[in-house]
Amino acid sequence: MKTPSDITIVGLGYVGLPLALAFAAEFPTIGFDNDSSRVEQLQDGFDRNLEVDKGLIASSELTFTADDTCVTNAEFIVVTVPTPVTKDNRPDLGPLESASELIGKKLRDRSNGTTTPIIVFESTTYPGCTEDFCGPIIERESGLKSGEGFILGYSPERTNFGDAEHTLETVVKVVSGQNSEGAKVISDVYSRIAKAGVHMAPNIKTAEASKVIENVQRDLNIALFNESAIIFDRMGIDSSDVFDAAGTKWNFHRYQPGLVGGHCIPVDPYYLTYAAEQVGYDANVILAGRSVNEGMVTQVVEKARELVTSDGNLPEKTDVLILGQTFKGDVADFRNSKAVRLTSEMTGVFGSVTTFDPYGEDNSLNRDPFGNDAKYGVVVLAVPHSHFVESVESVGELVSQGGVMIDLTGTIASSQMIDADVHFWKL
Numbered sequence: 001m002k003t004p005s006d007i008t009i010v011g012l013g014y015v016g017l018p019l020a021l022a023f024a025a026e027f028p029t030i031g032f033d034n035d036s037s038r039v040e041q042l043q044d045g046f047d048r049n050l051e052v053d054k055g056l057i058a059s060s061e062l063t064f065t066a067d068d069t070c071v072t073n074a075e076f077i078v079v080t081v082p083t084p085v086t087k088d089n090r091p092d093l094g095p096l097e098s099a100s101e102l103i104g105k106k107l108r109d110r111s112n113g114t115t116t117p118i119i120v121f122e123s124t125t126y127p128g129c130t131e132d133f134c135g136p137i138i139e140r141e142s143g144l145k146s147g148e149g150f151i152l153g154y155s156p157e158r159t160n161f162g163d164a165e166h167t168l169e170t171v172v173k174v175v176s177g178q179n180s181e182g183a184k185v186i187s188d189v190y191s192r193i194a195k196a197g198v199h200m201a202p203n204i205k206t207a208e209a210s211k212v213i214e215n216v217q218r219d220l221n222i223a224l225f226n227e228s229a230i231i232f233d234r235m236g237i238d239s240s241d242v243f244d245a246a247g248t249k250w251n252f253h254r255y256q257p258g259l260v261g262g263h264c265i266p267v268d269p270y271y272l273t274y275a276a277e278q279v280g281y282d283a284n285v286i287l288a289g290r291s292v293n294e295g296m297v298t299q300v301v302e303k304a305r306e307l308v309t310s311d312g313n314l315p316e317k318t319d320v321l322i323l324g325q326t327f328k329g330d331v332a333d334f335r336n337s338k339a340v341r342l343t344s345e346m347t348g349v350f351g352s353v354t355t356f357d358p359y360g361e362d363n364s365l366n367r368d369p370f371g372n373d374a375k376y377g378v379v380v381l382a383v384p385h386s387h388f389v390e391s392v393e394s395v396g397e398l399v400s401q402g403g404v405m406i407d408l409t410g411t412i413a414s415s416q417m418i419d420a421d422v423h424f425w426k427l
């Protein structure tokens with residue numbers, strides 16, 4: 001098989017847009033999205049996710065389109081559509097299904113003499129999904145045989161958005177293909193953009209499993225630290241002092257307890273637990289970690305209530321300020337944010353709940369509290385945006401005398417609050 005002469009990306013979100021831009025520097029590349037408003041914005045150079053700046057989009061040769069005919073004669077297709085979960089935490093394969101249907105339908109109209117198309121999935125999913133779920137849909141819609149009329153591949157996305165160090169350029173990319181010839185082409189194509197190199201997994205299922213276990217591991221480690229932080233707090237021990245001491249051992253790996261939100265870490269484990277169930281295994285450890293991390297918001301609300309009432313104050317007469325609403329620091333992504341859930345759980349328990357996130361729109365619900373005289377009975381630092389981390393003193397000044405300062409991000413050390421006339425509590 002020869003190296004493709006063009007690349008087509010299906011789905012231009014957080015993952016697809018930077019990927020398409022990287023490919024566009026190496027190959028003629030088309031970025032397709034079925035959300036025409038997203039495409040129009042990108043054609044104007046605007047990324048609503050605020051991940052990619054206008055200059056980069058404008059200087060790229062990448063073509064944006066909402067016209068699916070771009071898929072018909074595509075030689076190398078990369079699918080980066082969402083893989084969320086349903087309300088009952090089962091894989092929601094709707095976007096993968098519709099993208100596979102679309103690709104299959106379009107391949108049916110392929111011109112004679114075109115090369116065998118390669119279709120690489122990057123969406124996070126469970127082992128087996130690419131070949132056993134997406135492949136058959138493409139076969140059905142295209143009339144082509146999987147592995148012959150088209151070749152499947154899988155290459156998980158693993159860069160860390162909002163983190164300038166771990167990018168597509170600096171992180172090794174796992175690649176895989178349905179057969180050795182296809183895998184070789186996939187590896188060659190990705191080598192052009194993954195400057196840190198590619199790792200060839202022996203097959204697609206292994207590559208799919210590698211992505212999901214990366215996020216399961218992170219979820220479980222954070223769950224362990226969240227649970228430990230709760231236990232030590234009840235014992236009157238400062239958990240970060242414990243982690244500092246334990247961290248002096250060569251094989252102790254430290255994690256920061258906190259809220260686990262977003263569309264990867266709290267979602268991907270359910271893809272693996274679902275797949276485990278299909279082979280007759282209940283993934284109890286993974287689900288226990290999920291349950292601890294999902295319970296953290298309630299733990300924080302209860303702790304805030306306890307601290308307020310311990311001084312004889314009434315929660316319903318206490319004003320709360322929550323700093324940060326996105327799912328993690330220095331990103332503009334509010335999806336599945338636990339800080340948003342914290343806001344909603346605190347509302348109704350406390351007198352008023354105000355929020356501020358520098359990535360949110362400036363309006364009456366999201367007002368910058370710095371630089372005015374407003375003080376709050378409870379201030380929760382929920383998201384470690386640089387905006388807050390770089391001005392910890394100003395954060396402390398927002399708490400009223402005798403009030404409660406809660407840090408869920410590991411930003412504020414107890415020693416920094418020692419002279420302040422506030423109750424300080426951190427995870």
Ligand SMILES: NC(=O)c1ccc[n+]([C@@H]2O[C@H](COP(=O)([O-])OP(=O)(O)OC[C@H]3O[C@@H](n4cnc5c(N)ncnc54)[C@H](O)[C@@H]3O)[C@@H](O)[C@H]2O)c1
Nearest residue numbers: 011012013014015033034035081082083098099123124157
């Ligand atoms: N965002 C991350 O940090 C991250 C990191 C690693 C892996 N992932 C995985 O990558 C995948 C994509 O995530 P994302 O955050 O980029 O999602 P996203 O929601 O930001 O973007 C997905 C895009 O796909 C488009 N789309 C949906 N269905 C389509 C279809 N049938 N045809 C064409 N376009 C379609 C949407 O309009 C949207 O623009 C998911 O599986 C996710 O788990 C995400």
